[in-house]
Structure formats: structure tokens, C-alpha cells
Amino acid sequence: MNKKAKHTSALNELEGVQRPNTLSTVIASKLKIARKQRLVIPELIAQIILSNKTALSRAITIIESTATKDQQQAKLLIDGCLPYANKSIRIGITGVPGVGKSTFIEQFGTLLTQQGHKVAVLAVDPSSSLSKGSILGDKTRMEELVKNKHAFIRPSASGDSLGGVARKTREAIILCEAAGYTHIIIETVGVGQSETVVHSMTDFFLLLKLAGAGDELQGIKRGIMEMADAIIINKADGENIKAAKLAKTEFNRALHLYPPKDNGWLAKTITCSAIKNEGIDQALQLIEDYVAQMKKAGYFASKRDEQQHFWMLQTIENRLKSDFYNNPSIKKELKKQLEKLAKGKTSPFEAAAYLLSLHK
Numbered sequence: 001m002n003k004k005a006k007h008t009s010a011l012n013e014l015e016g017v018q019r020p021n022t023l024s025t026v027i028a029s030k031l032k033i034a035r036k037q038r039l040v041i042p043e044l045i046a047q048i049i050l051s052n053k054t055a056l057s058r059a060i061t062i063i064e065s066t067a068t069k070d071q072q073q074a075k076l077l078i079d080g081c082l083p084y085a086n087k088s089i090r091i092g093i094t095g096v097p098g099v100g101k102s103t104f105i106e107q108f109g110t111l112l113t114q115q116g117h118k119v120a121v122l123a124v125d126p127s128s129s130l131s132k133g134s135i136l137g138d139k140t141r142m143e144e145l146v147k148n149k150h151a152f153i154r155p156s157a158s159g160d161s162l163g164g165v166a167r168k169t170r171e172a173i174i175l176c177e178a179a180g181y182t183h184i185i186i187e188t189v190g191v192g193q194s195e196t197v198v199h200s201m202t203d204f205f206l207l208l209k210l211a212g213a214g215d216e217l218q219g220i221k222r223g224i225m226e227m228a229d230a231i232i233i234n235k236a237d238g239e240n241i242k243a244a245k246l247a248k249t250e251f252n253r254a255l256h257l258y259p260p261k262d263n264g265w266l267a268k269t270i271t272c273s274a275i276k277n278e279g280i281d282q283a284l285q286l287i288e289d290y291v292a293q294m295k296k297a298g299y300f301a302s303k304r305d306e307q308q309h310f311w312m313l314q315t316i317e318n319r320l321k322s323d324f325y326n327n328p329s330i331k332k333e334l335k336k337q338l339e340k341l342a343k344g345k346t347s348p349f350e351a352a353a354y355l356l357s358l359h360k
Contacts, residue, residue, distance in 0.1 A: 048081060063171045078171055085173075088173075090186070091206060092205045094187075094205075099209065099210050104280075106142040109145045109185065118152075118181045119145075119183045120184050121145070121154070154172065203294075206231075209251070211243035212247065229265060230269070230290075233271040234271075263294060327359060
């Protein structure tokens with residue numbers, strides 16, 4: 001075949017012809033994205049059930065996303081994982097910054113894995129109210145636990161959630177349970193703003209305290225002690241041992257001032273030294289005793305039902321709030337009302353009433 005015939009004959013096949021960079025490339029790209037979106041959720045769910053940490057992390061990122069395109073995917077993820085959930089013990093741990101929550105959780109989680117359990121830690125980091133930034137340093141603080149193949153640590157920014165509970169923590173719990181984690185630990189910021197939210201999503205609520213920090217009466221005033229199923233005086237080592245024992249006595253006396261809990265459980269106070277790994281086994285035994293007693297009395301299941309009801313109501317509130325602020329008319333009028341407020345031409349109550357009247 002001569003060179004001229006090769007280029008002029010319509011019957012000849014050219015070898016190595018590249019697809020032109022025209023509309024076909026764009027269409028192919030869109031088809032690839034669409035195919036990926038169709039496949040990603042079933043694949044993610046399958047990998048989560050197989051305890052794939054990468055898949056679990058990716059799934060939590062999707063449910064934490066506020067992007068509209070991720071909302072449907074998040075719903076599919078939750079629906080797919082829900083049948084495999086509700087088989088863990090959910091433990092909420094709170095305490096003031098510096099009380100040693102991360103150190104305690106690392107020792108506690110390590111003990112659980114040594115006993116054949118799988119631990120997921122949903123650690124909520126404080127977010128700056130100005131920059132919205134967050135350090136997300138729990139993986140740094142839990143150096144040993146993060147390397148444990150039977151542990152999963154997921155730091156999340158608290159954002160604007162009261163009490164430092166990430167907005168999607170509830171959904172993350174479901175995903176972790178579907179991945180086979182037997183103990184879900186929720187570490188909160190511990191700022192005392194809304195610990196009831198933590199209490200509402202956990203089976204056991206643990207309050208960490210420091211000896212001689214002067215917050216014994218403050219704790220009583222905030223009412224956090226009333227919600228606590230156990231109080232642990234951390235850093236009970238060295239020169240603090242005597243102060244820790246004294247604090248334990250004081251807290252136990254304070255706990256007796258409260259009326260008995262509906263479930264019949266009497267909250268207890270113990271001491272421990274997370275940094276020296278002392279008293280951690282006692283804390284685990286306390287939680288196991290609680291779970292056994294609650295399951296025997298039928299309270300464990302009823303509390304889970306209460307959690308479901310609370311989650312539903314909270315979801316409704318969050319959805320209504322999201323729909324309101326994402327409404328184009330509201331966005332436009334909100335700006336105008338804020339300007340009128342700044343000029344003193346309206347009151348906060350009138351402005352709110354007007355904006356709400358638009359959302360009907």
C-alpha cells in the first residue's frame with residue numbers, strides 16, 4: 001500500500017488514531033463521574049462492613065459534608081449501614097480541657113483491644129468561633145492507639161455545635177457500628193455548654209475530674225454530675241494521690257444528695273492515673289457492671305429507644321434550620337433585615353417574625 005492511498009482511501013484503517021479532544025472527552029468525563037457516583041456508595045458500604053478503615057473514613061467525610069451533592073449519598077450510606085448498627089456500647093467521656101481525656105481514652109481503648117474488642121473513638125476538637133479552624137490533634141495525642149489495628153480514631157471539628165458535639169456524630173456512630181466496632185467512645189470538648197447532647201447519644205456517661213481544681217461545686221451547679229453514671233478523678237499519682245482520695249470522698253458525698261436515677265443505678269466515683277495506666281481496669285469493670293445491670297433490668301433497650309426519638313427530633317430541627325437558611329428568599333431578605341437592624345429601623349423580634357413569615 002502506497003502512502004498516498006493510505007490517506008485518500010476511505011476503506012483503509014488508520015492505526016493508533018487518538019480520540020480528539022472535543023465534546024466526546026467532556027461527555028466521557030461526565031459519564032465516568034456519574035458511573036463512579038452510582039458505584040461508590042454500595043462499594044463503600046460493603047467495605048465498611050468488612051471493617052475497612054479507609055472506607056469508613058471516606059464515608060464519615062461524606063456524611064459530615066454540608067454540600068448538597070453529598071446529602072443524598074449520606075442518606076444512602078446511613079440506610080445501607082443501619083441494619084448492621086446498634087450492636088455496640090456507646091460511651092460518652094467529658095471533662096474540662098487538661099483533665100487528661102485523650103490519655104485516659106488511649107489507655108482505656110488499648111485495654112479494650114487487649115481483651116478482644118474493637119474501639120472507635122469519635123473525638124470532637126474545639127473549633128475557633130472566629131476562623132472556624134480546628135487543630136484536630138487527637139491522633140497526635142493518642143500515638144499508640146492510632147497504630148492499633150483494632151482501633152479507629154476520627155477527630156472532627158465541633159463547628160458551631162453546642163457542647164462540642166460534631167453535627168454528624170450520630171451518623172458516624174452508626175457507620176462505626178456497621179464496621180464492627182464494639183465500643184464507641186465519644187470524647188467531647190468538655191466546655192459544659194450542652195453535655196445533655198452527649199448524654200442523649202450514649203449508653204454510659206463518664207465525667208473526668210481533677211483533684212483540687214476547685215470545680216467540685218461548679219460541677220454540681222452545672223448539673224453535669226447529675227447526668228454522670230460515673231466520676232473518675234484522673235491524675236491520681238505522685239503528690240496528687242492524697243488530694244485525689246479526698247476528692248473521691250467529696251464527690252461521693254455530693255452524689256448521695258441527688259435522688260436515685262430512674263434506672264436504679266448509683267453513680268460511683270473512682271480514682272485513676274491514666275499516664276501510669278493505673279485504675280483503668282477498674283473503670284472498665286464499672287462500665288461492664290453498669291451495662292449488665294441495665295440489660296437485666298430492660299433499661300438498656302428502652303434508653304436506646306429514647307435515643308432514637310431524640311435523634312429524630314434533633315434531625316427535624318437541623319433540617320428545618322438548614323432549609324430556612326438555604327432558602328434564596330431568606331438569604332436575600334436576611335441581609336436587608338440585618339442592615340435595618342444596624343440602622344435601628346427594626347427590632348430583632350420584628351425582623352425574625354418577618355423572615356419566618358417568608359418561610360411558609
